[in-house]
Amino acid sequence: MNPALDDTDRTIVNALQGGFPLVPRPFAVVAASLGLDEDDLIERVRRLVGNGVLSRFGPLFQAERLGGAVTLAAMAVPEARFDAVAEMVGAFPEVAHNYQREHTLNMWFVVAAETPAGLAETLTRIGVLTGLAVHNFPRLAEYYIGLRLDA
Amino acid sequence: MNAPSLDPVDRALVLASQDGLPLCREPWRALAEQVGIPEAEVIARLQRMLDQGAIRRIGAIPNHYRLGYTANGMSVWDVTDERVDELGMVIGALPFVSHCYRRPRALPIWPYNLFAMVHGQSRDAVAEKVAVIAGILGPEARAHQTLYSSRILKKSGLRLK
Numbered sequence: 001m002n003p004a005l006d007d008t009d010r011t012i013v014n015a016l017q018g019g020f021p022l023v024p025r026p027f028a029v030v031a032a033s034l035g036l037d038e039d040d041l042i043e044r045v046r047r048l049v050g051n052g053v054l055s056r057f058g059p060l061f062q063a064e065r066l067g068g069a070v071t072l073a074a075m076a077v078p079e080a081r082f083d084a085v086a087e088m089v090g091a092f093p094e095v096a097h098n099y100q101r102e103h104t105l106n107m108w109f110v111v112a113a114e115t116p117a118g119l120a121e122t123l124t125r126i127g128v129l130t131g132l133a134v135h136n137f138p139r140l141a142e143y144y145i146g147l148r149l150d151a
Numbered sequence: 152m153n154a155p156s157l158d159p160v161d162r163a164l165v166l167a168s169q170d171g172l173p174l175c176r177e178p179w180r181a182l183a184e185q186v187g188i189p190e191a192e193v194i195a196r197l198q199r200m201l202d203q204g205a206i207r208r209i210g211a212i213p214n215h216y217r218l219g220y221t222a223n224g225m226s227v228w229d230v231t232d233e234r235v236d237e238l239g240m241v242i243g244a245l246p247f248v249s250h251c252y253r254r255p256r257a258l259p260i261w262p263y264n265l266f267a268m269v270h271g272q273s274r275d276a277v278a279e280k281v282a283v284i285a286g287i288l289g290p291e292a293r294a295h296q297t298l299y300s301s302r303i304l305k306k307s308g309l310r311l312k
Contacts, residue, residue, distance in 0.1 A: 013218070016211040017210050017213065022179065022197055022201075024179065026179070028176070042175065042176065049171065049174070051217075052217050053214060054211050056170060056171035058168050058209065058212070059197065060209070060212055061205060062205055062206070065203060065204050066157055066161075067157055072266075076260075086305075095305060096305075096306075099300040100303075102298060108225070109305070135257045135260070137254040137261075138254065139254060141235075142253075143251040144243055
């Protein structure tokens with residue numbers, strides 16, 4: 001795993017992937033349960049965010065429940081146009097993630113907008129701009145329990 | 152999915168915290184000062200958003216790649232519609248599955264209706280985990296594939312503007 005992490009860092013990453021307490025001194029509560037000092041814990045979390053081991057530390061929001069609209073979309077992009085199309089798609093602020101995947105449908109991207117109408121419009125614009133069929137794969141059901149990555 | 156719109160204070164809280172909490176002894180108080188409401192109200196609103204599912208969880212959001220999980224495979228399965236919900240719950244509960252959803256098929260190009268994202272430290276590791284899923288689904292999965300990501304083209308996260 002990542003060699004830059006010491007045992008305490010690993011403990012923090014593993015223990016803190018959820019349940020950060022909604023109390024006035026949350027780091028003190030967590031630190032006590034891990035046998036750490038409050039300020040040391042804060043400093044380590046700061047460092048883990050600073051060096052990119054953590055993307056961030058805070059709430060993980062679920063966009064649809066906030067009133068927004070999200071979908072997964074895919075396109076079959078001809079190899080010769082791939083980079084140019086990736087640039088066009090990436091330029092949309094509504095496109096959050098875009099992955100190249102090994103399949104005929106070789107470009108997969110997550111689109112988020114504040115309203116369902118805005119989402120539909122973005123998909124249409126991507127299709128018009130690229131001249132490619134945009135396949136829409138909205139979530140019909142979610143079977144999410146929660147990922148725990150072991151550091 | 153039930154999607155209540157945010158009231159302006161919720162919205163301000165999302166904007167103030169979506170890039171991360173202030174890393175200090177009293178992060179809720181710091182957030183409260185930023186938004187201009189009492190600390191107790193910050194705590195009550197975040198608790199409500201947690202209860203309603205608008206917040207999945209609060210804590211460390213790891214970067215898969217920096218933890219060594221450099222391979223990710225989107226495993227996709229064609230499961231009978233009658234059993235997909237029941238089996239999806241089983242697959243979604245597996246510790247190595249980060250996201251598990253039912254999505255529409257796009258026939259004829261795309262026969263798959265169950266998507267399970269699998270993370271691992273190598274493609275072999277991902278393939279082993281996909282084999283576990285295949286074992287669980289058995290003949291209920293008529294076909295499946297694993298789409299590995301060969302390149303991240305953009306990753307900015309979902310944000311309110």
